[in-house]
């Protein structure tokens with residue numbers, strides 16, 4: 001294809017920029033140069049895909065990218081045309097926003113995650129086995145509504161306490177006590193979900209070049225945040241009963257690791273839990289080497305039988321654990337309420353940084369979260385949630401056994417949101433995801449979590465129970481198609 005200045009475009013698969021973005025950039029340059037004037041049609045997706053020798057889905061993504069920047073418009077039946085508004089008319093006078101957008105030090109989200117998100121935006125009927133989020137009916141919506149109707153909101157409306165709303169911290173302290181964690185209000189920082197705790201820790205307590213150890217596979221691999229902070233990442237392989245504590249000492253000798261990030265209960269993505277014996281060993285080794293542990297614990301209260309092992313924080317005698325919790329997996333991710341329990345010095349430092357970033361959290365969700373935790377209905381909500389999650393897991397397992405028989409191996413764990421599955425055949429993550437998207441189902445490829453190809457993470461929290469069979473049937477068809485394409 002001829003691009004700007006009549007140069008022939010060549011796909012560069014070695015570039016870091018994904019292919020669809022390379023194509024979007026080429027088209028943007030062609031529009032800016034006047035090759036495609038305002039209002040003119042762009043080639044059809046099929047034609048352009050053939051011309052460039054790429055999948056049609058890549059062109060669909062490239063056009064979606066241009067649409068989101070306002071440069072082109074798409075109408076059903078009349079294809080994609082160059083926008084007539086000021087973006088399309090004089091793009092050469094506008095700053096190069098793409099260059100700015102790529103220039104900052106914060107890395108963009110992983111291409112697989114962006115692909116999954118955009119596929120869900122463009123496909124209203126997608127069965128979502130990718131999101132680590134509860135389905136709508138599992139949120140405590142009725143309970144929240146009755147709190148809002150029955151209890152007057154009379155809180156002061158100025159900036160709240162830098163550590164988070166004092167009353168919510170009182171409720172959190174009581175809530176954590178029931179889980180065996182002694183956390184006075186002064187040791188709690190209320191955060192915008194667990195994610196903000198992880199962000200503040202990487203930004204404020206660590207420096208570029210520091211080595212940290214994370215589980216392998218791990219949710220943390222899905223966070224470019226760790227790379228953005230310039231951290232060196234060391235891997236602790238996860239076994240059926242969690243990491244091997246001796247690996248911590250080895251990594252310390254080899255890399256002088258400065259912090260450990262662990263998700264000991266119903267780990268994301270594997271679903272495994274660190275055994276009790278290993279918990280004691282991890283704490284002993286970390287204490288001996290004086291390595292702080294960040295315990296990310298969003299799932300312990302999803303334990304189907306309420307039998308999660310005590311958290312590292314509950315067992316911690318030496319103040320070496322920074323404990324992170326959240327309402328996202330047990331109540332509502334949209335409330336954006338999480339918490340960090342840490343020594344006062346750390347809490348003050350992080351609260352000060354957050355104050356500089358955004359002057360703290362909004363009072364409304366904090367007020368609501370405090371009332372929710374204190375409500376009589378919350379324990380019942382948790383009970384209902386656990387039962388529903390167990391039933392959904394069972395239904396997904398039934399469907400997997402039916403549609404995959406022996407082709408997909410997995411071990412179920414009594415809590416969490418995910419089944420971590422391994423295909424018996426070698427498959428390409430990319431191919432399987434694209435085939436699945438075409439069939440209206442999404443999952444997260446294992447490589448997002450740092451694993452080799454062939455692993456997939458299926459979440460049963462989000463799809464409705466009645467979607468489970470259809471989702472797994474579509475996935476099985478996608479796997480067959482991927483294997484057929486391979487041979």
Ligand SMILES: Cc1ncc(COP(=O)(O)O)c(C=O)c1O
Pocket residue numbers: 132192193194195196219263268296298325326327328333337338
């Ligand atoms: C292990 C783990 N930690 C942290 C988070 C972030 O959750 P939130 O910021 O919504 O509390 C997630 C979300 O998927 C997670 O799985």
